[in-house]
Every structure is written in C-alpha cells, then in structure tokens.
Amino acid sequence: MKMSRKKMAILIVGLLVVAGVIIQAVWRPFAHRKATGTEALAFDIHRPDVVIDSEALSRLPRDILRVPLLHDVLTQDFVDYYESDNTRLSAEGALRRLAFEHQLDWRDELMRRVFDEPAHVLLWRSPDGRPGYWLMSMHRNGLAKLLQGIGNVAASDSQLSQVAKLSGDVPVYALKLAVGRTLLFATKDDRLVVLSAPGMLLDEKGGLLSERADAVSGMLSSGHDDAPGAYQLDAVGDAPKGHRVVVSANYLSFGYQAFFSGLNALRFDFSSNGNGNGNGNGNGNGNAAATWQTSALIDPDKLPQQWNSADLWRALPANPAACTSLPADWKEASNLLGKVTANAGGADGAAAIGDQLAGPAAVCWYAKSTLVAPVFVARVKTQDAAGSAALKGALGKTFSDVIGAYEVKAAKADGADSGYLRLPVTTREPSADVTVWQRPVSARSGTALTSKASFASQLSAERYFPVTLALAHGYLIFSPDSRLVDDTLAVLDKRYPALADTLAPQRLPRTILTLTPSSAAALVEREAATALPVDQEAVFRNASRTHLVPKLHALAHYPPVSLTLPPNLPKSAGWVPVQWWFDRAKGDAAAPDAGTGAPDAPADQPGTEGD
Template identity: 80%
Template sequence: MKMSRKKMAILSVGLLIVAGVIVQAVWRPFGHRKAVENGAIVLDIHHPDAVIDSEALSRLPRDIVRVPLLRDVLTQDFVDYYETDTTRLSAEGALRRLAFEHELDWRDELVRRVFDEPAHVLLWRSPDGRLGYWLLSIHRNGLAKLLQGLGNVATSDTQLSQVAKLPGDVPVYALKLAVGRTLLFVAKDERLVVLSAPGVLLDDKGAVLGERADAVADMLSSGRDDAARAYRLDAAGDAVKGHRLVISANYLSFGYQAFFSGIDALRFDFATDSTTASAPNANAAASWKTWALIDPGKLPQQWNSTDLWHALPARPAACASLPADWHDASALLAKIIDGGAQGAAALGEQLAGPAAVCWYAKSTLLAPVFVARVKPLDATASAALKTTLGKTFSDSIGAYEAKAALHDGMTAGYRRLPVTMHQQGTDVTVWQRPVSARSGTALASKASFATELSAERYFPVTLALAHDYLIFSPDGGLVDDTLAVLGKRYPALADTLAPERLPRTILTLTPSSAAALIEREAGAALPADQEAVFRNAARTHLVPKLHALAHYPPVSLTLPQNLPSSTGWVPVEWWFERAQRAAGSTEGVAGALSGSDGLRAPDQPGAGDD
C-alpha cells in the first residue's frame, strides 16, 4: 500500500525519535538528567570532551564486551542494561503513540535501520560531571523524502513543534519526551543532527546561538566539524570501520590538567579483520587498540618513570605515572598556603620529572600514596626546602578537632592535633598529623592521643622527604612502606616489571589486589545494618565479577620507546605479565585488547568467600 505524505512524515518523526534516543539509550551514564535544561548550556562547540564515531551504535556495547577481561567482568548484563533503559523505553512509547494516533503501521525495522546507521557523536560534560550533553550527526541514506511533510505534523502534535530556524531557513524541531526531556533535531538533504537539550543550540529566549548554529549548519552541509581538528583526527565525514572513541585528558583528570601535561586525549579504536556489507562477521578476529594524543614538548623528562617505579612498593592495586607540570600545579597550591604564589612557586621549582600515584589493597581508595622526585640540592637549599615543606604541611593539613587540647602555637579558636616531625637518619625527614575521620585508615582506640580525636578512626596524614623523593599519603603506613623500598628493606614495583619497559610504563594494575580493595571498600560503604538491600545486591552481582577479575595476571600500559617530535597519536601497548617476576623472568604478553586472541581468565571459582 502506498503511504501518504502525512504518513511518511509521521514515519520520519519515528525515525528522528529513535535517532535522538540512540545516545541516551546506549550511553545512559553520559546522558541521563532529572530535569529539562532552561537557557543556554555552557560548552565549547568546537572542542567537545568526547567524540564517538561508529558504523553502528547498536553494536558498540556488544563489541565492548568482546574484550575477554571486560566480558568476564561486565558479562551480558552490560548489553541488556542499555537495551532496557527507561529513557529508551519511554521514547519508544512516544513513537508508538505517534504511530497509533496517525494510523501508521510502524515496524521494528525502522529502529534497526536507524541504530545501524553510521553515526558521529560529540559529548560535553554537564554540571554533575558526566558527559550529559551531546550532539548526534548521521547520514540518512536516502530517507530525505520522509521529511517533506514534517512541518504539517509539527503544527498538530503536542509533543512535536518547530522552535527555530538555522541560516538558510532550515527548521529546528523540538520533541518533548514523556520523561520530561526535550530533544532538538534538524535535517537537510541527506543529513540529520540531533541535540540532547534545547540549551545546546538555543538561548533562554529561544533564539539560536550564532556560533553553534553555524557549526550545526556546517555539519548539515558537509558532515564535518571542528572536533577532528581539535583532536587531530581524520575528518568526521571519513568512514570509520568499526568504532572510534576519543575522550579528552582534561575530562578524565576532572580538570586537574596540570598533573597530566603533555596528554591531550585518549583514543580507543575497534575493528574486525572481516566485515560484510551488512554486518560484521561474528567469528572474525576483533580488537580494541589504545592510543594517546601526546605533546612531547610538555612532557617532563620525556615522561621517563623509571625512578618512580624503583621507589614504590610492589603489587599495587593500581599505579599511574603523572606527567605533571609543576609550574601549573604550584598555582593550585598557592590558593591554600599562607605563602601564596611565591611560596608555592618555590616548592614547584624544586620538583622534577613525572609524579606517581598508587593505591594498595592494604589501605583504602581514599588514601593513595603520591611520590615525586626532588632536584639534587646542596645543604643550604635542602634545609630551606625542609622548612618550607614543614610550614606548608602544617598550614594545609588538618581539620578542626573539638576535643583537641591546646598545644604550642595553637589558638583556642581552631584546634588541631599537633604536627610531629622526626628524622630517620640524615636523609629522611617525616612530618605527620592525625586527622579525625569516620573513613580513616587507623583506629582511634589504639592511638596514644585517642581522647583528643573526634571520631572512632583517623588518618595519620604523612609527608616525607627522603633520598631526593617527596612522598605523601593520608595513610602513614604507605609512606613507611615507600621509605622501606628506598632503604632496600621492601620489594619495589620495578622488580615486577620488565626492565626494558620501565621508562615508558605509564600505568600498572594488579587485578587481584584491585578486586580485594574494591570488595572491601564496597562492604565498608554498605554496612549490613543500614544498607541491607544494596549490600545484598553487591554480594550477588558485584562480588562474583570482582572474583573473576582477580584471576587475571598483572597488566601494564606502555608508550613507545621513541616519542614523536611533535604532537600526535602514539600507540599504547597492554602487557599482561604472565610470568612470575619473583623468579627473575621478564617475559610478558603484549597486544591490543583482543576479542579473539586476548588473555582469558581461567574457569575457576571466585577468589575468597563471601
């Protein structure tokens, strides 16, 4: 039966609903918000926080779980979760309502066709810290005629309306969803752009924002935007085989880019060795490859982390090297110390090379240990540095302690426990201050100053200057372990890594230690007498996956030995440490996160009992 123009228009509305909900359905952690945004949203249309290019967004979750480690940890629940998301279901309900009221025989093939379209997605962070704002661009492959009657439909439907026009009199439509969300979409010729909220394109009066309107108009005309230039990618209009995910280091670092200088973004590419015109071969070899966008001119000491791995204790749950810009980092410190910019700059000038941060199963997620190198100093400069460190530690560390007694130099208005300083030989100086906290790493009852603490637990916050290293942690025990490594009394992390990879190793993970840490932290956050339901859910769903993770060998990420002379993408290799380093072997298995050849966890019961 030949469709009328009106029915074709309604069908196009269904197409747009489905297209608009792709990102919300597949990327719910990025897109869900409780309320409709009013007014212009703050974002840089030319530099998104993340970019997704995909042959078919519907296949992306399933391709992610083709990574053996992720498949064992996430399982099929990861895919099913997104397919049953409430936002997607509500949008499908709106689609069915439109189809019913306009007597349209809508079929599921429409959803499959839109979900299988090549898509280009730009994402920006929202106030809650997630990638909550997005723009989706797709090529509609011959469906343009379905939009001819869209204007007539918009005048007669309560959910669909025309709200603005782009240059060239291209109409902008708004679609209100049942859950209180409004999508914008605009189409021209063979291209369609969908926006997650009115404020991405419109101001608080409903007028288009000029710069963003021009950017959307360019997308409709050419399918291209500035994201490719911002991240030094192939143009957005170029076909991507499989999937490509790019995310800015600024977003990943929560805005603390000063500790990640020289890293602009991370990229994850997925491709299969064999694809057909309509769908990928399920049996074909597939892999995810990791890349980093590096600006070598900003990397401290060419991001050589060898010294750090020789100083840190072995078997961390996770450990990362940070190519810190100490000049910029000093500006952050200047905001909290009495010396201001001058005092902070004096400290920053004494630090060199990258820093490292590590978590250990024996401590908590709230108490990692930080290590940085100090430039070689003469006796006078070393004494000045110790004085500055002691004052900075005393000024910036500590909280009000209601039960604390008055100590030397303390006023009655703001009581804190005193800072203790002691020497361990000629080359080691340690400062420590106890800070009361319910989530602290030490029991107050075992402390000699228990009567002065305001909680049942506390953090023994510790800073040490030792052997040209600066060491800090809220857990003094980790500082002690690090000092033991420097004193050759405890095995170093470097002893468990291949010597030839030490300079370029940027992250290492011990799954068994990480799983133990996460399981214990989840238990502490969900006490049985207060969170019985969530605790039971964690035991049922989280713990088995952590036990599966625990069976994987340690893994480390490395950069190439030779970095480019200018900004560009460099490959990041994943090394699974199969051999026992304690036996003196330096063997490892390198490669992409492979879906066919990758390392699989052995079929064994979970580690440990519930």
C-alpha cells in the same frame, strides 16, 4: 503507497524518540539529573570531551566485551541494557500503539535504522561531571524523502514545533519527549543533526547562539565539524568502519590537567578487520581480526623528562592494586597549591616547592589501604645543603598550613573557647637524609582507629587519617595513610621489594600504568563491604555479594597488566600507540597470555585473540 502528512509526522516523532533512547541507553545523559531548561548551556562546541564514530551504535556495547578482561567482569546486562531500559520500553510501547492505531508497518524498520546506522556523536560534560550534553549527526538515507513535509506537521502539532532557523533558512525543530525533556533537531538534504537540550543551541530568549548555529549549519552542509581537528584525527566520513572513541585527558583528569601535562587525549579503535580507524598518522598496529587498539595523543614538548617513569617504579612498593604515572606540570601545580595556601601567605612556599620538583609523579593504590588514601611520589632536583634546608622549611610550613581539621575535643582539652585548633604536626628524622611530617586528621573514612591512638581523647571521630609527608633520598612522598609512606621509605632503604622488580627492565622508562587485578579486586571488595554496613544497607549489600563479588573474583584470576608508550616518542604532537602487557608466571597455562604465550610478551591490544 503515498504517505499522508499524519503518518509522516508519526514517523518523524518515532525516529527522534528512538535516537534519543539510544543515546540515553548507552551514555545515560538524562540519568539522575534535573531536566535542562531553556537557559544557554556552557561548553565549547568546537572541542567536545568525548567523540564517538560508530558504524552502528547498537554494536558498540557488544564489541567492548570482546576485550577478555571486560568480558569476564561485565555482565550480559551491559549489552542488553538498552533493551530493558525504562525509556526504551516506554518508547517501544508508544511506537507499538501508534503502529496499531494507524495501521503502520514501520516500527521494526525504524528501530533497525536508528540503531544500525552510522553515527557521529559528540559529548560534553554537564555540571555534575558526566558527559550530559550530546549532539548526534547522521545520514537520513532512505528516510530523507519521508522528512520533507515535516514543516507542515510542525505548524499544527503540540509536541513538535519549529523554534528557529539556521543560515539558508534551515528550520530547527523542538520535539518534547516529556516534561523538561526536549530534543532539538535540524535536517538538510540527506543529513540529520540532533541536540540533547535546547540550551545547546538557543539562549534564554530562544535566539540562536551564533557560534554554535554556524557549527551545526556546517555539519548539515558538509557532515564535518571541528572535533577531528581538535584531536588531530582524520575525518571518518559518512561510513565509518567499526568504532572510534576519543576521550580528552582533561575530562578524564576531572579538570586537573596540570597533572597530565603533555597528554591530551586517549583513543580506542575497534575494527573487525584489524585496521585502525584513521588516526591521521598511519600508525595503526592491529593485524588480527576484531581488535581494539589504544592510542594516546602526546605533546612531547610538554612532557616532563619525556615521561620517563623508571625512577618512580624503583621507589614504589611492589604489588599495587593500581599505579599510574602523571606527567605533571609542576609550575601549574604549584600555582594551584599557592591558591590553597593564599590565606596563610604560603604562595611563595608553594612556588619554592614546585621549582624543586622534576619529572613525572606517580600515584598508587594498595589493597592494605583504601581508595581514598593512595600514595603520591615525585622526584626532587639535586640540591646543595642550603637548598635542601630551604625546601624542608617550605614543606614543613605548607604541610602545617594545609593539612588538618578542626578538632572539637582538642580545643576543649586545651581550654580554648574558639579558634581553628588542630592536632600538632610531629616531625622526625629517622636518618640523615630522611624527614617525615605527620598530623592526625579525624574522619569517618580514616585508615586508622581512634581507640588505638595515644591521642584518642583529642580526636573528633572514631577513625582518623595519619596524614604523612616525607622527604627522603631525593623523593617527595605523601599519603593520608602513613603505612604507605613507611613502605615507600622501606623500598628506598632496600628493606622492601620495589615495583620495578616485577616489571621487565626494558619497559621501566615507558610504563605509564600498571594494575594487579588480584590486589585491585581485594581492595574494591573490601571498600564495597565498608560502604554497605549490614545493619544499614542489607539489600544493597546482598546485591553486592550476589553480583559484584563474583565478578571481582573473576578479575582476580588475571595476571598483572601494564601499559607502555613506544621507546621513542615523536618530535611533535601526535598519536602514538599504547601497548598492553600481561605478565604471567612461567608455566602458568591458565593465565591469559599476551598473544604469543611467552612471559612479558606484548598484547597487540586488549581484545586481540588470545589476550
């Protein structure tokens, strides 16, 4: 039966509304954000922060839950979220009304096509730090002929309009979903490209941004873009198998790439037949059904000491909630420190500190402290007495310049009428090779109670951070919580067990992350309770007890898990597999194993049957 222009327009509108709904449902780019206007948006069209290739977007949440740990921690709401989302329900209501009023019988088919078609999605961070801008490219397949008359519809429709033309006279259409929410889309032959906001393609005057217009034209012509090349990936083509999710390390590090030198991206592949999704290097290691595989894009030339973290694990206390190794670029990090201390003339001291640090650093969270007070550890280069004295001087001055807050009561106690007054820095040397600097800093989220401090009368809040820096036995240690520094010093003095004692010796150099679920669960549960006082947040606190706490208790039953890189890294930049290990005690039949059931046995990746 021939379809009229009116029915064709309704179909086009329904298709794009549902396309926007699936993106909103899974990544929520519109959630809690001011609607994007017509101004051009700042991002690099050639290098997205996230790349998703999926055989069917509707299956992605459910396939994520094939990872046993995530299956126990996440709820069914994670899978069914897009079914009950307000935007989805509103769109379904509109589609039902249109189908009823115009005697159309395409709603179910339309929903199935959009949710189950292969899709290529690129996402960029918005100013609030979330992946708020997105572009989706997909085949129209059976809908191609139905889209041919869209130009005639756009000429007279108030919701659908033509706003520009790409090269080859390819029209670009704008579809208004709501006030301040407009999608752009373009079609050519059997391809469809949808953009989440006009500013992704148009400038303030409505003109095309040439570089981005060329990129979109290329997607419509060939179905390809620069994202695979930016991350050294094979193009998956128009019919990807399973899912492939790539996230840039710059996005994961909130822009602090200086602390992740040599790590460019992480990739997660899902395949129902155990085959990788095209990493360009042929190093997929899955051979079981329905597996997730993890890989890292490594540039070995930028890795400090080839990312060997063994010395760090020998210095850190055992049983952390979470620990990760950071392949820091100390020259760039010292430049950042120099900018912080520039007003105090500390740029030279920052450079001197950066020159004396070597190898990767580590950051760890412990259940005894808080999420805002981890401990940082880095190695110091071997030096003579003069070099050691110079480093101590630079550390002491920089610590005094950077750390501290204005203490109103302290200023009054000293009789000062104005000025930036902080509590003094205390310095102690408990042994010949150990120097410790400390300064109390008032803060509502501090780790220590003001009432228990001898200097309580000078503090400005009920809690404070005993911010501490230590130089000891060739290590630099820093934490807002002095207890974690003291524990690390105890490890170096052989008075406290080290994290290395709980890891397999052969895995120490290549371990890049370790997690103790029981400690992590205890830390998150206590932090949630602190953030939701019973007298101020009774409703949210009750919701936390009902929904969050049971999931944390389920997480706590998992054994420690760690991630390792291969023993030998490539000589040039490329993808390498990341291996997951679940370390369970011998005879603990109830703990999830890593595939073979043996202690320290490797899991092929999370999601492998038996992991």
